[in-house]
Amino acid sequence: MMRVVVIDDEPLSRRGVIARLKREPDVEVVGEAADGASGLAVIERLQPDLIFIDIAMPGLDGMSAVAALPVERRPLVVFVSAHDQFAVRAFEVRALDYLLKPIDGDRFAESVARARAAAAQSTSPAQVKPPLTRFPIRVGSREEVVSADDIHWIEADGDYATLHAGARQYLLREPIRKLVDQLDPAQFVRIHRSTIVRVSQVAEVQSLTNRDATLRLADGTMLRVSRTYTQALKDALFRWGRG
Structure with a gap:
């Protein structure tokens, strides 16, 4: 079971991501937060496998929150944003994916599939199928x-x-x-x-x-x-x- 935390200052957006995640049989939403500082606290307490986090939030933004996490204890990260200009920075902090709002269903499913593959690779590399050649x-x-x-x-x-x-x-x-x-x-x-x-x-x-x-x-x-x-x-x- 993949444990997920959702961090977004917009309640509607946060609930939307959580609703999508609840349709996934191997995903458990274990926590949520409405800003970067609270999100860091939730991550530290729950140690999730994956986080979906907005970037533009009051106080501590999502990018800074992720950068503050020690790399060795950083969960998989999917940024969710209405703006595309942060994508290069997202890659620099080793984000798994970058989703634009409004979120497309296929792209969301791809992010979850990518997270599954990354989680499987980190825990059991031998079970990950190599790409088709x-x-x-x-x-x-x-x-x-x-x-x-x-x-x-x-x-x-x-x-x-x-x-x-x-x-x-x-x-x-x-x-x-x-x-x-x-x-x-x-x-x-x-x-x-x-x-x-x-x-x-x-x-x-x-x-x-x-x-x-x-x-x-x-x-x-x-x-x-x-x-x-x-x-x-x-x-x-x-x-x-x-x-």
Whole structure:
């Protein structure tokens, strides 16, 4: 059971996160707080595995509260904010994820799944499945193996996913919502409810006025980036650049 504390000065937002977490069978919300100082006290007392914490709060803000926690005793951290300008700082304090308000259901589910994987890795590394590196594809009467290294982007097709590898396309019998958790997060990032891209193939990102964006791959392919995934894309590109 993953023990979680939720810290947010907005009662409605706090209750919303707690309600989402209560739908998860392996998650227990053990505490909550309405500001950074109280949040630190709750964390110290309860020692949770994971915290969801707002950034802009009166008094001690969420970023400063997390930075005040000793690294060796710091729980997994998911920042929740209405603003995207703190994302780089969030990465610097080793946050697991950064969610923008209003929270998208798919992105929230991804954060919880990421927390599960991180918690499992810290307690039992041998049980964590390595990311997919090859995909068996049925082509007529034969089976062809496609390397993950050859894939530029992936799009949803109902309960299937279409793998785009250069000029070739392959239909994989796997829904994108499951596939995203099996890919290497250092190599692939979800940019839309129905689209995953290989980070190394991103050539240009252009922001739009509605906080969505358009993305151009190295081969010229143009894709839409949903506002709920723009920050995840920025974080992935930042980590790729650092790497």
